[in-house]
Amino acid sequence: MKRQTNRTIAISLGLGVCLGLCLSLYLPVSRRRLDPQPVISLRIEDRNGVLLREVLSDEGGRCRWISLRDISPLLLKATIAAEDRYYFSHPGVNPYAVVRAFIQNLKSRRVVSGASTITQQVIRNIYHFRRNIPAKVEEAWLAVRLEHTLTKDEILVQYLNRVSYGNQAFGVEAAARLYFDKPSEDLSLAEAAFLAALPRSPSELNPYRNYAAAAKRQKDVLRRMLDLKFIDQASFERARAEALSLSSIKEKFRAPHFCDYVLENLPAEARRRIAVIRTTLDYGLQEKAEVLLRAHLGVLELKNITNGAVLVLDNRTAEILAMVGSRDFFDEERSGQVNGALSLRQPGSTLKPLTYALALERGMTAATILDDVPTPFATRAGSYMPENYDEKFHGRIRLRSALASSYNVPAVEVLQTLGPDLLYRRLRDLGFANLRGSPGFYGVGLTLGNGEVTLLELVRAYAALARGGIACRERSVLAVIHKGRGKSGAFQESGAERIFSPQAAFIITHILADKDARIPTFGYLSPLNFPFPAAAKTGTSKDFRDNWTVGYTPRHTAGVWVGNFDGMPMQNVSGVSGAGPIFRDIMLLLAAGRSDAFEEPRDIVHARICPLSGELPSPRCPSTIDEVFIRGSEPLARCSLIHAPDQKPPSFLVRGLRPVPNELTIVVPQEGDVYKIDSILRRDFQAIQLKADVPLDTGIRAVEWWINGRSVGAREFPHALSWNLKPGSYTIQARARTDSRKFESRPVRITVLS
C-alpha cells in the first residue's frame, strides 16, 4: 500500500515537472531585452575638420533600427538561404540539427557544431552565452520561448538589426553603409547575398582581409537561393556576374588607433550626448607618419622587426598631432590593432637624460668627470656589472660624453649616488604611471630601463625637457559639440607642473643636441644629426626586444618605437639603425627645413674648460672646450692634471656633487623590503649585498654591519657585506667611527619569507 503511494507521488511529480517545463516554453521573453538600443552616432574629426571616423554603432547599439517595411526582400531571402532554410517551419530550434549536433558534441566532447537557427542566434546576441552544453540547452529553451513571444517576421527584424557583420558593424544597416556606402534597402541581389554571407563567420570572412573567402560564400548563398527557388536562373546569373565595389575601409577608419584612444577616454554616457569631437590630430601629418613608418618597416623586416609606433606632440599646447599605433591596424596576423604607442615596454637608455637632469640639480655639471670602468653594483639579484653597448669601458669621461654616448656604468654610478628613490619619485611626477614596483624593486637598474613604460609616457617626459622642465598632461580633444544644443565646449584641462629646473633641462637639451658628443658611439654620419637644433636620445632594451628614439625641437616632441608585438627579439639593431631613421624623417617633416634654437634660461654660464679634468684650463692642458653650467656650479680651480701619457686614472670621483652626504646611509636593502627564499636555488647562493653610502672626507675606513642588535662584520671600502638570507624580520644598521666621531645609519627593517 505504502509502496503504491510512493509510486503515485513519484509519477505525479514527474508529470508535474514535465508539464511545468512544457508550460515554461510559453513564457514570453523579456520585452525590455528586445527593445532597440539607443542610436549612437558620433563624428570624430581632426583639428581641421577632416572626418576621421563616424561611429554609427557599437556593440549593443545600432546604426539605425530598421523595421520590416524598410528591409529589402532580397536581403530577407538571402539571409534565410544563408543561415536557416527551414526558418518558417521550425519552432525555434531545428530538431534534426539538434540531434546531429548532439551526437557530434558527444563524439568530440566539446561544442563543435553551430547548427543554430536564426532564432537561436538572436537569443545568443541578447544573452551572450558561453559555449558549453548547458548554455546550449538554455539557448534552445529561450529560442522556443522567443517563438511564442514574437512572430517569425519580428524575429527576423531582431536578427537583422543585431547580428555582427564584422568590422564593428552591428546590424544590417550599419553593414550596408560600411561595406557599400548605401542604405540596406538599396542593396542589389549580389550585395544582399554578400552581406547575408558574413554573419556565419565575420572574422574569417572579413572582406577587407579575405575577400576571396567572402566572395566564395556569396556565390554559395546565391546558389542556395536558386535551389530554394527564391530567385530565377536569370537573376542568379546576373548576380553572379555583378562586380561588387567594396568601399575603402581605410577612409572610414582614419588614424584608427588615435580614434580608439579618444573613444576610450570618453565616458560611455558622454558618447551618446556628443555629436562631434574635434580632436587635436593633424591628419595631414598623421598620413605622412603612417607612410614613413610603413616604408621604413619594409626595410627593417630584414632585421626581424615587424612593427612600430610613432607619436608627435606640440610642445606649446601638449596636443597630440600624430599617433600611429602599428604598421597596419587591419593586419590581424601581426596584432595590428594593438596600439604600440600605449603598450608597456622596457625603455632601454631613454630614461638616462632624466637621471642626469637630477644630477645637475644636485650639483653635478656637464663637466663632472665620471669613471667608465668595470664596476660591480649590488642589487637584489646579486652583484651586477653593467656593460656598454660597444662592450668597452672608456675610463674618465665627462658627464656630457657619458650621456651623449649613452655609457651605462656612469649612469648607474650617478643613480647610485643620487639614490634610485629620487629618480623613481621624479619619474612618477612626470607621469610614468606604470612603474608600480617599489624604488627598491627597480634599484639602480631603473636608469638602464628595467621598468616598463609606454611611448606616450616617454614622449610626455621629453616634452617636459623641451618646455624647460614643465610637464603637461597631453590633450587629444580640442572641442566637443553636443547633440541638439549645437553648443561646443572645451574639454580636458591639462595642468602644468614644474618637474626640473629650467637650467637643468636646458643643459640636458644642450647635451642631447650635441652632435660631437655622441660621435664616439654613433659616428659622424648619425641619423640623429639634423640641419637645425634638435635633441635626441636612443634606447634599446636589454633583451633586444624594443628599440626607441625620442627627441624634440623647441616646437615638437616626437617618439618612435620599433619591435615586435609578440616579443620576438630583433637582430643587429641599435638605436640608430632601428627607430633612428624613422625619427629622423619625422623630425625633418615637422621642421620643414628649419627650426629655432633652444631658448637659454637665465643663470646659465658659458666657460672654457680642460676637457680631461673638467676644470679651468692650465697652460699645460693640451686642448680646451666650451661648456655650459648652472650659475654657481662652474669650475673655479685650474686643471691640476699633469697630462702625462702614463698618468693613472684616479678612482671614482663624485667631485662636484652637492650637498655632500654627511650621514651614513644604507643603500641596500631599503626600508620595508620583502625577500623570498627560493626553494630550489642553493641556500648559500641566496645572499644580498648590504651596501651603504659613506659620507665623504670624514676619514671613515670601515663600516660595521649590525643585524637585530648584533654585529655581523665590518668591511672596508666598498663597505659591502654579503649576508645570507634566512626567514625572519630584521632591523639592519650600519655603524662607523673615526678618531673623533661616531656614525650610525638609520635602521632599515626588512622581512625574509621562507
Ligand SMILES: [Zn+2]
Ligand atoms: Zn687639463
